[in-house]
Amino acid sequence: MDAFTYRNGILHVDDVPLNQLADQYGTPLYVYSRSHLKAQFKALVDAMAEVKPLICYSVKANSNGAVIRTFADLGSGFDIVSGGELFRALRAGADAGKIVFAGVGKTEDEIRYAIRENIRFFTVESEPEAMQIARCAESMGARARIAFRINPDVDPKTHKYISTGKKENKFGLDMERAQRAYAFAATLPGIEIAGLHMHIGSQILTVEPFVEALDKVLPLCRQFQALYPTFKTLDIGGGIGIQYKPDQAPLAAAAFAAAVVPAIKRSGLSIVMEPGRNLVGNAGVLLCRAHYIKESPLKVFVIADAGMNDLIRPSLYQAHHDIRAVRQITGTLQGDLVGPICESGDFVAQDRVLPAVQAGDLLAVMSAGAYGFSMASTYNSRPRPAEVMVEGKRLALIRERDTREDLVAREPDPAGIRF
Ligand SMILES: Cc1ncc(COP(=O)(O)O)c(C=O)c1O
Incomplete structure (x- = not known):
């Protein structure tokens, strides 16, 4: 998680403060460090040097074209599991001769x-x-x-x-x-x-x-x-x-x-x-904003704008993701970080010691680079988040946030449907 550090009390990705990215692109927002992707790839190449493996990055972990491109430029091959992933890999510059299909x-x-x-x-x-x-x-x-x-x-x-x-x-x-x-x-x-x-x-x-x-x-x-x-x-x-x-x-x-x-x-x-998570997991965070703090008789719910539709791992696998306040605070609260989805299974962190955030504060869900956006859905008709990649001080929007129009783009106008 070295790509994400506090500087002057603000959590940064490489040299960019996360609150700047939230202001610029809104939340929820996936943020990736390109330096971390490269460092992880190099670490594996170096460690395995004696057998010179063909590293085929497992596209399902994070299938954004900019991620694929980063690895392709380093000579990576790709592990794919669908025609869609093959299309994505080729579009991002992958060498077909280095693609394996599982x-x-x-x-x-x-x-x-x-x-x-x-x-x-x-x-x-x-x-x-x-x-x-x-x-x-x-x-x-x-x-x-x-x-x-x-x-x-x-x-x-x-x-x-x-x-x-x-x-x-x-x-x-x-x-x-x-x-x-x-x-x-x-x-x-x-x-x-x-x-x-x-x-x-x-x-x-x-x-x-x-x-x-x-x-x-x-x-x-x-x-x-x-x-x-x-x-x-x-x-x-x-x-x-x-x-x-x-x-x-x-x-x-x-x-x-x-x-x-x-x-x-x-x-x-x-x-x-075929590494996936090892290369991308700690390169990414899901940035979200707390909208309400709700105190129930049993615990505190921090209600944020990211939920199981954006990051399903906690709901699906009881996975643990560290939660950090973007503006560093020392106080803690005991409770759940939940999303806006109408499911009791919609949580990002459950029964945890969390930073004592207030409504309006930004939170970073750590280690969200793998099986995060690639498993995201539009359940409850919530547009999927944008994705940003950072390297040093430079940044690029690598996927725009879905619009509401995107949600219905493949559906004909209901008024015109005839049976
Ligand atoms: C065939 C195959 N290879 C590679 C991977 C990547 O696994 P990991 O992200 O744990 O490295 C997966 C993950 O499901 C897989 O099914």
Whole structure:
């Protein structure tokens, strides 16, 4: 969270005071530090230097074109999960040859789009999906490169909604099925076996789950390297956890690398990584303004203009985001920071010690750069926030706030609808 510091009692992003951005662009407002994005990317490149991985930034974490562009300029590839993300990545200058396409439910249209653009490879979640990709590739006179996603059945000890590598999760093929799946795919015209993929979950704070998963998949890779001459890549996914709470130790890139590099280096495979949160999570805050302070018999509610529609992580995953007053104050209150949405589940912070703000004060919801705006909705017909990117003293509006007209832009005038 180094990009956000108090100077003269005002919270800044890089060299820009957050109250200036609120005055200029209004609230709620997502604010990102470009310097932090670059520093995180560089830290991962440096830590993993021995295996020179292709880092494919996971676009779902934050899909703003300016974020994608920042990483593309650093040589990043991209992990996508939809035709929409492919479109966004290409529009922002991504090299299609560095794009990998994951997800359990790729449609025929999305598969054809990705083959047309000649992406690096598909990560494949089932045999029927491999058949679908093969059919598309063959009919287009192309060959599609694939890596099956293997579910190594390890517990990443994270929230159950962001755990993806356990047997009960919908993702990947179980280890026992892997041999048969590869043998089957090798018979399909239009398919080239490129490697193996794993992604065991998100916000993982210790190295053990990664080490355990690699212990399981590397022997499989050895078999496949011997069987399939085109099997050359191991994609180790994303999942590196970040600091959300002051007392929480993040999984440092160096510690991650120290644990995984020796084994993956020995494999001789070329390595792909898919970090999302690690690169963008602490690069962003959601800036909001307290509008009312409501004292109920049980607690105080700070009612702000940002809610679950802007940042759903607290409601969806009981996620913790630190809350800081933009104008530094020492007093505290015990209560909830809630939004304007008509749901009891609409909270940004629940049962917490919060800065003792008054109506009109600005608050920063910290660590909101990942899975923040990209999961935002217009529920309750609230326009989605604007997004601003800062580097040093310079700033750019990277997404305008939705207008009310935007809310209905795809709907015909109801008065003109005839059945
Ligand atoms: C296949 C895949 N790769 C990478 C990621 C990025 O994960 P993280 O943001 O935890 O690094 C995800 C997240 O859901 C994913 O599903």
